Amino acid sequence: MTWFAERVLAWHDGHGRRDLPWQKQQTPYRVWVSEIMLQQTQVEVVRPYFERFIARFPNLASLAAADREDVLRLWAGLGYYARARNLHSAARQARHGLPDTLAGLVALPGVGRSTAGAILAIAHGHRAAILDGNVKRALARFHGVSGRPGERAVEQTLWAHADAHTPSERPGDYAQAIMDFGATLCRRANPACSICPVAARCVARAAGRQAELPTPKRAKPLRERRTRAFLLIDPDGACFLERRPDDSIWGGLWSPPERPLDTDVAAFAAKWNIDVERALSPPTARHVFTHYRLLVTPHCLWVRERPAGAPTGDGYVWHRPEDGRKLALSALAANLLAGLDGGFALE
DNA sequence: TATTCGTGGTC
DNA sequence: TGACCAAGAAT
Incomplete structure (x- = not known):
């Protein structure tokens, strides 16, 4: 296990969020639903939606049997409604059981590489890497990766770092640890470097470049639609x-x-x-x-x-x-x- | 590669 | 208070 992974995991064991609703019974179905809800959505916003959704659709079969209208009603207010449509569609595709391979998961609508990795690691204990916004930010700073995420080369470099740090022991715990680390310590603004478990070897920290990394997206002009x-x-x-x-x-x-x-x-x-x-x-x-x-x-x-x-x-x-x-x-x-x-x- | 999709948090 | 963006994926 890399020094980085070991430190992040140890920090999470002692100080991370380990009592979130989707961390209780980590079945493939629950992990899948939570990962979809958590796409571009903060933990505290998801929490009540997850509880209601699981209470109404406790397993894959119940979701597959549901009307799309009812799925969307539970999703109303959460945003990015394609996630709900895809979730429902995927439940019907995988009615008899979710895939447990990267290719199988990515083939489901709404599941990309990072979400598939999270499901494999957390629900199945496989050594699979994730690369969400939190991980990108943490790795870009720790390794001093410049350039906008979105550029192919930057994306490849970050995936390589993410894979290199993913341990074969406790990959699911590590996945949640690195995301929680990025969300609560290695924040976009005001990162908590003074209590950071990996600050000692952080490239951005050494160079005082925490605020510059990851490189922000280009600002673009406003658009307007009239209806x-x-x-x-x-x-x-x-x-x-x-x-x-x-x-x-x-x-x-x-x-x-x-x-x-x-x-x-x-x-x-x-x-x-x-x-x-x-x-x-x-x-x-x-x-x-x-x-x-x-x-x-x-x-x-x-x-x-x-x-x-x-x-x-x-x-x-x-x-x-x-x-x-x-x-x-x-x-x-x-x-x-x-x-x-x-x-x-x-x- | 760039855009689109949403609501709420944060400064 | 407006700007930026968060446990990304699809097109």
């Missing part, structure tokens, strides 16, 4: 929703209909002023109803404020040009139900 939301409210205050296409944002979830700015409002209203489905608890539930009044968001801008390279960041925000007030679309319908001004939150 219009159609908010149909029935006499009870329920809001009409429709299911979004899988390949769009919030794919598979329910939201107020979204159309181009030049959409014919009258035609749209005529089309929907019949029996349609409504939702009492947007954006996922459906009910049948008949009469709606149509509210059209006034010159709403659907603005992508995030710089590309920083995934979604400030998110998708509805702006009202008159006063600049803004609100996430996910809260728009809820505010309409509450009788707030045009769906925009009031101070």
Whole structure:
């Protein structure tokens, strides 16, 4: 075992997080679900979603037998909904048991090399490397790897370091140790070098380059999309929703209909002023109803404020040009139900 | 290789 | 408070 792995593992044994929900019964199914939820998502955000999901779908068979709608409902609010769609699809593909090889796991939708490695190491005890954002940051600093992760050469170098440090003893514990180490000590900002178990041989630490590594992505210009939301409210205050296409944002979830700015409002209203489905608890539930009044968001801008390279960041925000007030679309319908001004939150 | 996908944490 | 990004994968 390398000095680095030994030190990180020892640190985790004494100070790491070892009582997380998915660390209790480390079955392939539970590890798989947790690793998918944890993609680009912090531990404390995942925790309640994991508990609810496992309570409802305790094993592979129950998930495979579930309706996709129910899977998405449990995922609502967690983001990156392709993960839920892929998870459900993969459960049906592997209905009789998850693969226990790298190639078999990577063949499942939503499972890449790093997630497959985590499942193999944690659930099966195989010597498999992982390379998530935490590991990239820790290894880039420890070995002084310059260059943006994303460049082929940098990626290859980091994978090589990750593999070299992965021990044949306790590979699952090491996988969780190195991720926890990156998340809690070798943080992006304010790394805890003073108590770091590997600071003595850290290249970045010796050179005072902790803040420079890993090399940050290039900042990119803002983009903007303009669309219009159609908010149909029935006499009870329920809001009409429709299911979004899988390949769009919030794919598979329910939201107020979204159309181009030049959409014919009258035609749209005529089309929907019949029996349609409504939702009492947007954006996922459906009910049948008949009469709606149509509210059209006034010159709403659907603005992508995030710089590309920083995934979604400030998110998708509805702006009202008159006063600049803004609100996430996910809260728009809820505010309409509450009788707030045009769906925009009031101070 | 670059973009897209989301919500919330952090400074 | 806006900017950046987190237990990545798909396209």
